Amino acid sequence: MADAHTPVLVVDDLRTHFELPIGMVKAVDGVSFELERGKTLGVVGESGSGKTVLSRTIMGLNIASNARTSGSVVYDGRELVGLTPGEMRQLWGTEMAMVFQDPMTSLNPVVKVGRQLTEHMRAHLGTSKQEAKASAIELLRSVRIPEPEERFNNFPHEMSGGMRQRVCIAVALACGPKVLFADEPTTALDVTVQHQILNLLAQQQRERYMTMILVTHDLGVVAGRADEIMVMYAGKAVEKASTSTLFSAMRHPYTEALFRSIPKTGNPKHTRLTAIAGRPPDLIHPPPGCKFAPRCPYAQERCREEEPELQAAPEPGHSFACHYPVGSEAGKAAYEANLAAGVPQTLAAAGQVQATEDLSVVAAAAEEVV
Amino acid sequence: MARILGIRLLRLIATLFAVTFLSFIMTSLLPGDPAVAILGQDAIQNEALLEEVREDLGLNDPIPVRYWNWLTDAAQGDLGESYINAGQDVSQVIRDRVPVTAQLAIMAIILAVLMAIPLGVIGAYREGRWQDTTTSAAVQVALSVPNFIIGIFLIWLFAVQLGWLPASNWNRLSDGVWDNLRTSIMPATALAMTQMAIFSRLVRSDMIATLRENFILAARAKGLKDRYILMRHALRPSSLSLMTIIGINFGALLGGTVVIETLFAIPGLGFRLINAISQRDILVIQGITVFVAVVYVLVNTAVDLLYTVIDPRIRRS
Numbered sequence: 195m196a197d198a199h200t201p202v203l204v205v206d207d208l209r210t211h212f213e214l215p216i217g218m219v220k221a222v223d224g225v226s227f228e229l230e231r232g233k234t235l236g237v238v239g240e241s242g243s244g245k246t247v248l249s250r251t252i253m254g255l256n257i258a259s260n261a262r263t264s265g266s267v268v269y270d271g272r273e274l275v276g277l278t279p280g281e282m283r284q285l286w287g288t289e290m291a292m293v294f295q296d297p298m299t300s301l302n303p304v305v306k307v308g309r310q311l312t313e314h315m316r317a318h319l320g321t322s323k324q325e326a327k328a329s330a331i332e333l334l335r336s337v338r339i340p341e342p343e344e345r346f347n348n349f350p351h352e353m354s355g356g357m358r359q360r361v362c363i364a365v366a367l368a369c370g371p372k373v374l375f376a377d378e379p380t381t382a383l384d385v386t387v388q389h390q391i392l393n394l395l396a397q398q399q400r401e402r403y404m405t406m407i408l409v410t411h412d413l414g415v416v417a418g419r420a421d422e423i424m425v426m427y428a429g430k431a432v433e434k435a436s437t438s439t440l441f442s443a444m445r446h447p448y449t450e451a452l453f454r455s456i457p458k459t460g461n462p463k464h465t466r467l468t469a470i471a472g473r474p475p476d477l478i479h480p481p482p483g484c485k486f487a488p489r490c491p492y493a494q495e496r497c498r499e500e501e502p503e504l505q506a507a508p509e510p511g512h513s514f515a516c517h518y519p520v521g522s523e524a525g526k527a528a529y530e531a532n533l534a535a536g537v538p539q540t541l542a543a544a545g546q547v548q549a550t551e552d553l554s555v556v557a558a559a560a561e562e563v564v
Numbered sequence: 565m566a567r568i569l570g571i572r573l574l575r576l577i578a579t580l581f582a583v584t585f586l587s588f589i590m591t592s593l594l595p596g597d598p599a600v601a602i603l604g605q606d607a608i609q610n611e612a613l614l615e616e617v618r619e620d621l622g623l624n625d626p627i628p629v630r631y632w633n634w635l636t637d638a639a640q641g642d643l644g645e646s647y648i649n650a651g652q653d654v655s656q657v658i659r660d661r662v663p664v665t666a667q668l669a670i671m672a673i674i675l676a677v678l679m680a681i682p683l684g685v686i687g688a689y690r691e692g693r694w695q696d697t698t699t700s701a702a703v704q705v706a707l708s709v710p711n712f713i714i715g716i717f718l719i720w721l722f723a724v725q726l727g728w729l730p731a732s733n734w735n736r737l738s739d740g741v742w743d744n745l746r747t748s749i750m751p752a753t754a755l756a757m758t759q760m761a762i763f764s765r766l767v768r769s770d771m772i773a774t775l776r777e778n779f780i781l782a783a784r785a786k787g788l789k790d791r792y793i794l795m796r797h798a799l800r801p802s803s804l805s806l807m808t809i810i811g812i813n814f815g816a817l818l819g820g821t822v823v824i825e826t827l828f829a830i831p832g833l834g835f836r837l838i839n840a841i842s843q844r845d846i847l848v849i850q851g852i853t854v855f856v857a858v859v860y861v862l863v864n865t866a867v868d869l870l871y872t873v874i875d876p877r878i879r880r881s
C-alpha cells in the first residue's frame with residue numbers, strides 16, 4: 195500500500211474498559227498513535243498501566259467478555275475495531291503476530307515444537323507438510339537455535355527458557371507477519387538471556403522490515419531498540435517522542451521517574467516492584483486532575499483539579515501531558531517549591547528522605563535492585 | 565523404566581494380598597453355614613453329616629490356615645471348586661462369565677467417552693452460555709437417574725413400544741456380532757449414561773482450566789480455528805483426570821453390573837456373584853473378587869503408564 199511513509203498502523207482514541215460489578219476499569223483510556231512501516235514503537239509503563247490490554251486490543255485479541263472497546267485501529271487502510279473474531283483471525287499470524295511474556299507457559303507442553311511451528315503455516319498458507327517442516331527448520335536456524343532438526347522433534351520442556359522464547363519468536367514469524375507485538379518478551383528470562391533475545395528481535399525486525407510494538411516496563415530496554423517511545427500511565431499516553439528526543443528532552447515527570455528507575459546493573463527479573471514512590475492509581479475511581487499527581491514531585495494545586503491534555507513540544511513528533519513539565523521554568527519552580535515545603539515524594543525523588551509508608555516500600559525495593 | 569515397573573509389580577502383589585485376605589475374612593464372616601447350604605435345610609438335624617462336610621471342605625481350620633491353603637492353590641492357578649455345583653471349577657466359572665461382563669463394561673465406557681467428550685468440550689467452550697447450561701442440565705439428569713431406571717425406559721421404548729430389540733436375554737459374541745449387539749446395546753447404554761455424566765463433567769471442568777492457559781491464547785494469536793485449538797491443544801491436557809476415572813470406573817463396572825445383568829437376564833459375572841453370595845459359595849465369591857481386583861489394579865497401572873503418553877512432562881519424573 196502507498197509509499198513507505200504512510201503509517202501502517204493508525205490508532206485513534208482507543209479505549210478498552212472492563213465492566214465490573216464495582217465499576218468500569220479504564221484500562222486503556224484514549225490512546226492515539228501512528229506507526230510507519232518498518233519502525234519500532236516502544237510502549238513503556240509500570241505494571242497495570244494498560245500495556246498488555248492496549249496491544250491485545252489493537253490485535254483484537256481481547257478475550258474477556260466484559261471488555262468494551264471504542265475508538266479506531268486502522269491497519270493498512272482497514273478499520274479493525276468492530277471486526278468479528280472470525281474476521282480478525284484472518285489477520286492473526288499472517289498480518290499481526292505476538293510474542294508473549296512468558297515462554298514457559300505460552301507453548302503447549304504436550305505438543306511437539308515442530309507442530310507448534312508448522313500448524314499455522316499449513317492452515318494459513320496451505321504449505322505441505324514437508325515444506326512447512328523445511329521452513330520451520332530454517333526459522334529455528336534463523337533464531338539461532340542449534341541443531342534445529344533435533345529441536346523440531348522436542349517437547350517444550352526439553353528446552354531452556356531462552357530457547358523456548360526463541361521458539362516463540364520463530365512461531366510468531368512463521369507466517370511472515372507485517373506487525374509484531376512483543377509484550378515484555380524478556381521479563382521472565384535470565385538477565386544474560388534478555389539481551390540476546392532483544393537483539394534477536396531487533397535483528398529479525400530489521401531483516402524482515404516488520405513493524406514492531408515492543409512493550410516493556412523498563413525504559414532501558416527500548417533505549418537503543420525503538421524508533422519511537424510512548425510512555426503510558428493509568429491507561430493514557432502521557433508522553434510520546436522519537437527515542438533520541440525522549441532521552442534528550444523528556445518533559446513528563448513520570449518519564450523522568452521511569453528514567454531514574456532504569457536498573458543500572460542489567461535488568462533484574464520481572465519483579466513488578468514499584469520503583470517509583472507510591473502506587474499506580476485506582477483505575478475505577480482515578481483521582482481528579484492529573485492521575486500522577488499523588489506521586490509527582492512537581493505536583494501543584496492545579497494538577498489536582500485540571501487534567502493536563504496532550505500538547506505538542508517544540509521538537510517534531512514530541513508531545514506530553516503535563517502542567518509543569520520537566521526542564522521548563524514552571525517545572526523548576528514547582529519542584530523547588532515542593533522541596534522547600536517538604537512534600538514527601540519530592541524529597542524522595544531528590545534522594546533526601548523516605549517519608550511515607552509507600553515510600554518505605556520504594557526504599558526496600560531500591561535495596562533489592564542494588 | 566524397569567525400576568518403575570518393578571515397583572508397580574510389588575505394589576500389585578501387595579494389593580492382591582490385602583484384597584484376597586480381606587475378602588476371605590469377610591466371606592467367612594457371612595452369617596449362615598455353607599454346609600447347610602450344600603446339604604439343604606433338611607440336613608440341619610444331622611450334625612454328624614454337617615460336621616463331615618465342614619471337615620471335608622476345611623471349614624473347621626482357623627481362618628489363617630484356610631487362607632494360606634487357598635492362597636497356595638490360587639498361586640498355582642487353582643481357585644477351587646464351587647461348593648454348591650459340585651465339580652464346577654471356579655476358574656471355569658470366571659472364564660465363562662467374564663467375557664459377558666467385560667464386554668458390557670467396555671461398551672459402556674466407550675459409549676460414555678464418545679458422548680462425554682463433545683458434551684464436555686462444548687460446555688467448556690461455551691461456558692455460561694445456553695449451550696453450556698442445557699448440556700449441564702442434561703448431564704445432571706443423567707447423573708441422578710439410577711441406571712436400572714434408564715434400562716427400564718430403554719426396554720419400554722425399544723422392546724415394548726417399537727419392538728426393535730429383545731427385552732432381555734444375551735447372545736454371545738460368538739453367535740455373531742449383530743445378534744450380540746441386539747442384546748448388548750441396551751444394557752451397555754443404561755450403564756453408560758451415569759459414566760457419561762461423570763466423564764463429561766470432568767472434561768468440562770478440566771477444559772475450562774486449560775482454556776485459561778497462556779498457550780491457548782498464543783494458539784489463538786496464531787490464527788488457528790477454535791475447533792482445531794479445542795481438539796489439538798486443549799483436549800489432551802484436559803484428559804488426565806478422565807483417564808484416571810475411566811480406570812477406576814472400569815474396575816467398578818466389572819463388579820457393579822449386577823442390577824443391569826439381572827434386569828436384562830444377562831449371564832455375567834455380577835449375576836453369578838450375587839448367586840454365590842446367597843448360596844454361601846465361598847470359593848466362587850473369593851475367585852470372582854480376586855479376579856476383579858487383579859483387573860482393577862492392572863487397568864489402573866495401564867492408566868498410569870498412559871499418563872506419560874498424554875503428558876510428556878511426566879516422563880521425566
Ligand SMILES: Nc1ncnc2c1ncn2[C@@H]1O[C@H](COP(=O)(O)OP(=O)(O)OP(=O)(O)O)[C@@H](O)[C@H]1O
Nearest residue numbers: 212219221240241242243244245246247248258411
Ligand atoms: N478482564 C479484565 N477485567 C478487569 N480488569 C482487567 C482485565 N484485564 C486487565 N484488567 C486491568 O487492566 C489494567 C491494565 O492491565 P495490563 O495487563 O494491560 O497492564 P500492563 O501494563 O500490561 O502491566 P504488566 O506490566 O503487569 O503486564 C490492570 O489494572 C488490570 O487489572
Ligand code: SF4
Nearest residue numbers: 484487490497516517
Ligand atoms: S506536574 Fe502536575 S500535570 Fe505534570 S505530571 Fe505532575 S501532577 Fe501531572
Ligand SMILES: [Mg+2]
Nearest residue numbers: 245246247377
Ligand atoms: Mg502486561
